[in-house]
Amino acid sequence: MGKKKAVLAYSGGLDTHCIPRYLQERDYDVVAFIANVGQDEDFEENAERARQIGASAVYVEDLRERFVSEFIFPAIAGNAVYENRYLLGTSLARPIIAQRQVEVAREQGADVLSHGATGKGNDQVRFELAYAALAPRMKVIAPWKERDFLDRFKGRRDLLAYAEQQGIPVPVSSEKPYSTDENLMHKSYEAGMLEDPMQAPPKDMFDLTTSPVDAPDEPEIIEVHFQNARPTKVVERASGRETSGDLELFVRLNELGGKHGIGRVDMVENRFVGIKSRGVYETPGGTILHRALRDLEGIAMDREVLALRDGLAPKFTQLIYNGFWFSPEMDFIHAAFRQAQDLVDGRVVLELYKGGVQSLGRESPSSLYDRELSSMDVEGGYDQTDARGFIRINSLRLRAHRAILRGADRE
Amino acid sequence: MGKKKAVLAYSGGLDTHCIPRYLQERDYDVVAFIANVGQDEDFEENAERARQIGASAVYVEDLRERFVSEFIFPAIAGNAVYENRYLLGTSLARPIIAQRQVEVAREQGADVLSHGATGKGNDQVRFELAYAALAPRMKVIAPWKERDFLDRFKGRRDLLAYAEQQGIPVPVSSEKPYSTDENLMHKSYEAGMLEDPMQAPPKDMFDLTTSPVDAPDEPEIIEVHFQNARPTKVVERASGRETSGDLELFVRLNELGGKHGIGRVDMVENRFVGIKSRGVYETPGGTILHRALRDLEGIAMDREVLALRDGLAPKFTQLIYNGFWFSPEMDFIHAAFRQAQDLVDGRVVLELYKGGVQSLGRESPSSLYDRELSSMDVEGGYDQTDARGFIRINSLRLRAHRAILRGADRE
């Protein structure tokens, strides 16, 4: 019988260059799995490097279309905003990477899944919860939680030394004073100099968005069209250019948002492992979509459905952030949210300018809004004198409460 | 015994000029109550007009300081945002007006409370629920819900004709194609031309904020200091100017926000009476405070307390919006929120620019954030290998669920 196989989520970071050797030392045959979720990366170069390190097979998988359709759009439709600001770009990419990694492991007959996420962060949890949900019998090797690995590699210097000693080709990258993660949804920045929460990010740090100060001095008007709460078309008013198709449309929104400096967030957030962490994010297209869809919901979604959806949105968000994308509780929420999104159709007109997204107008064929005064008559109308009974009955409890307080001398 | 007295919340609108006469026709002695909640209004002129119409007494009450301290600040601390965007400027002003109106009614020995809000809106509900909570035995006369009044006054024209016939002095105001409400927190615009949700507001409509396009081309840096989630000081970095005192500080934030075009919202919202309504709002200072405090909470509030607070925030918001400020359920929420706000201390650095408010940094003496790596060691530390058990135990349910699905052939 041959060696056991491990499929490694290969990100191209310094550590994922060293981890294959670590797995080989443990007598594993290593399969490198490289997911294209829209990050700016030379996939071929990375694949080549994986082969040089001795990967027995290398997969480069383009997951972008599915990432947009099945992860980004549902998250935006579900109003997923972590701790009032973070749009979950990194969180959403982890389950799709893990999902395809598991499929690759099955194709390869592997029994180990491995990743290079650290033991202090959220990503390790997201990877491993997805592994557990999708492939509970597969073993997980996460070197950054292994005592021997931690003792051996105390910092970048140790990794570099090891790489040199092992003849591992290391990409000559200019070391940045922070670490990043990138995909179609966003680019994130954390750690290093950003660990001081009073230290503003350096101006040249941002990759996806122009600084609002440098963004065009002219506002730009666009329309976003939706059907069942999913974007179907983006129209740029000035040029008349139209973009549709999930991936194409989202890429175009990223370009437009990036041009106008939209979607920068700088915050301190709470990780699942209980640590507070400072993160800086750029989410240009996602921010535009969030604003547009919230605006459309105002006109096209029933008030109580909106309230129920928003009541579950924090849980939905927490599940995404904490790594429970593949879970029975997520299925519960998805079922409800799909129902809520039914008939959320229409279009929203937005102004993009200097970091801001402003709604200018919206319309929906599935709203009674514009027919209110007329057709409301048909449907039974609105009689202002009805409001008297409505208020009087709503106030019964309050009048009773006052009388109780008076009785108890608490007034 | 003399005539019965009615205390009228006198807003200075055309209808509140006519309502006193309507009450007098019903044989009431009318007391005009004019609340100063920060709106741009000539209070003396309005008071004089009330006297001319025959008010037996006129009260002009400056409620601004209390409005900021007891209504605006708690609402912002409680993360009150209606339907993801509206900061509740109008909703917050109603209970304080009603509260003082009831006090005046008690001083005057009146037994009727009256207001000029329409029967289709939220304000009637807010006024009357507050009346019911504070003075359940007082009678309410709301002409816009009275059949005879509605039949008589079908539009502005009827009111004007009546005013002329009755010799009521009507202010010569240029009629606007929308209606407005203003106070320290915000100015709102609705109805008229704005009823078409696709019709963008006219550029010259906004009163409190410069258009982002016309706002200064230079970003401005300010600091907002907080103690127990209440703002205590605003520092303008360039000039070093410091402002403290609840009212002064809030007014200064309004000026700064207004100058930089901050806090414009255009949305369709759901009224308590079940109607969808388009509203446009300017909330300059409130928007800055919201952003600042949410940012500080990231560093200074416990994760689970934040989650619980945010879980109740929609209810808190709904209660404010729907007019239940004075209610036992609001007391319940206030008790919890005061607890959550304890030790939310520190300062936030913000950049104001072209309609945007961006956090640049924050610090809090009551956060472990900056001491994490060091003092966390003292407190028991963070051991990355702990994460393995954490994840494995969190994933138990997911592994079980997969096995169940496999057993049921649902995989």
Added chain:
Amino acid sequence: MGKKKAVLAYSGGLDTHCIPRYLQERDYDVVAFIANVGQDEDFEENAERARQIGASAVYVEDLRERFVSEFIFPAIAGNAVYENRYLLGTSLARPIIAQRQVEVAREQGADVLSHGATGKGNDQVRFELAYAALAPRMKVIAPWKERDFLDRFKGRRDLLAYAEQQGIPVPVSSEKPYSTDENLMHKSYEAGMLEDPMQAPPKDMFDLTTSPVDAPDEPEIIEVHFQNARPTKVVERASGRETSGDLELFVRLNELGGKHGIGRVDMVENRFVGIKSRGVYETPGGTILHRALRDLEGIAMDREVLALRDGLAPKFTQLIYNGFWFSPEMDFIHAAFRQAQDLVDGRVVLELYKGGVQSLGRESPSSLYDRELSSMDVEGGYDQTDARGFIRINSLRLRAHRAILRGADRE
């Protein structure tokens, strides 16, 4: 063109005998609609009486099967318990009655829907919200909210006098000192002598259940089987008797529960219109099913799905109680709950004795419970040392909080 038609929900109470005449006075052709939802009533006699009063058509509709399948079972599956105790027997019957009444109105070409529920209760709301949801253009005539009707009929005496004067045949019923409502799910008692919340109900009041004191001295063991959270079979252990079929099974549970004195509740509840009201209920079969299904969920439902479901159950309950069965928000909840009920299969063994229902055992093919120690090994197992990391990471926040309090001298 002929007269306008009104379809009246005809309950057989004294007032619904008088209401047809009231409608006829208003020049309506009256169609009597009698719903059989399992109440103990002589439907033919009532139909005959309706004809005598001059109904142009009389419908007697057997809704029992649908009532059990589409209303009772989903309510129990959704853990609908109002204010910790009431199982919603009356609330559930109203929407199905209204639904069929609307269908009859459509068949008859009627444009008015009428009912005899009072203006202080919940039923008026439930009927009329269902009418609005299903037939928004139909007019509603609810005499007990009409000023003229209220002025004319101030009590039972006035109704009797009117009946006599109009030659309306009145059933010779012994007047009870409370009012009741009955259907397959329950019988309720309220008003009259029960309005004193300290007055215990008379022992001979209860119709559906034997008093626990008089119930059999021997416990009885039954099994209830479920599939996807719906009961499929009841097995009586002593006799081996098996009952299946939605209606048959539920009727049998009512008999068993009734025999053992199960399901009596005496409580003060809060009506939708803001009044507190004392109600006494008998829900024999429904109580058994509730207990059985909650027990099965323990073994067959995922913890987090259970928590989410129970988090929405109060809203689900409130919607049923308040009359929003047909509403978009209810569709939202149904979608989620159907998902939660998937694979909730198995059986529960219960002991019925003297008013009590006690679980003795349960099993589920779709649970890992019994395979835990073995198959958990297969799936990755449970390693007790994992708990250390789990706890340490869960405690991080608490250690930090203590340090903050110490820093603020609050310890």
Added chain:
Amino acid sequence: MGKKKAVLAYSGGLDTHCIPRYLQERDYDVVAFIANVGQDEDFEENAERARQIGASAVYVEDLRERFVSEFIFPAIAGNAVYENRYLLGTSLARPIIAQRQVEVAREQGADVLSHGATGKGNDQVRFELAYAALAPRMKVIAPWKERDFLDRFKGRRDLLAYAEQQGIPVPVSSEKPYSTDENLMHKSYEAGMLEDPMQAPPKDMFDLTTSPVDAPDEPEIIEVHFQNARPTKVVERASGRETSGDLELFVRLNELGGKHGIGRVDMVENRFVGIKSRGVYETPGGTILHRALRDLEGIAMDREVLALRDGLAPKFTQLIYNGFWFSPEMDFIHAAFRQAQDLVDGRVVLELYKGGVQSLGRESPSSLYDRELSSMDVEGGYDQTDARGFIRINSLRLRAHRAILRGADRE
């Protein structure tokens, strides 16, 4: 400098007899801490045994009064019911034991806290989260999560052998085929033969309650009085016997409940560590109090406050169950719940019979219930015609929704 000290929560189980020696092997001076939370135990014998094993100090602490006042009563007032049935007897005892253990450790200058709870259960979490919250700098030694301890002691046999070898005096107890935990609130049974969820508990297993079958054939009537949702007095109607004082009253309710077979629960529940577990509980007095207080709330608590409280109760319950009694989120909930409990005063009449607790009547000085029809008139009354407007406005959304569906051909 002397040896380091460890304070051990000494339960008297076989393992806590062996753990001191295990700690001594690690060179710790062992302090035995025995908490009296109302369990049936020979405290002096246990203390003596601890001394024999070599404990350098032995504490026997009577925590009963505080347990009732500060843990049991607030839990019942907060409607804490885990997964619809479990009243949290064990969960509530853990934080108070840990709290006093930490105090003892401080008095003794100890730096280690130890307990004998296993690595698969909830108690380990509850102890250690409380330790972390109260004494974050103290080290925790939990042998049942230590690899060497687990390897050494694979079952009861190994513990017995070790005890014999070490000369540890072992109590001659007849081994039961399940394990138990007992305190003032309840006695629990789990594991062993109970692990089969279809296996009914043996009839002679129960210690605190008579079997309903053997309970008195006569119902017994009692009254429970409350102030601010805390019980203040129990009156037995037949004898006129009155009991007050937190501890005395609760003990008396335990006796009464035990006599009548009240409070047995048999269920499968979800542990915090993700395992499903079968538990059988007896909670006689707690069950009576729960029923009584829920009944009183019906009459004495505002509807919306009740709904908010019940909306948070699952979280409150989860926090107790999972061990977060001492946490900032619990402080948040306590603050809200104290507010909700204000003026929940009055008394409830209950019938105890054969395992059942039935409310017969209730009254509250702080309720408007009984004054409704009269004083409601004074306060503004209830006008049935008001209900029309109330319903019409509540139905606006539903009418609109139907029109939308019709427009979309979904009807």
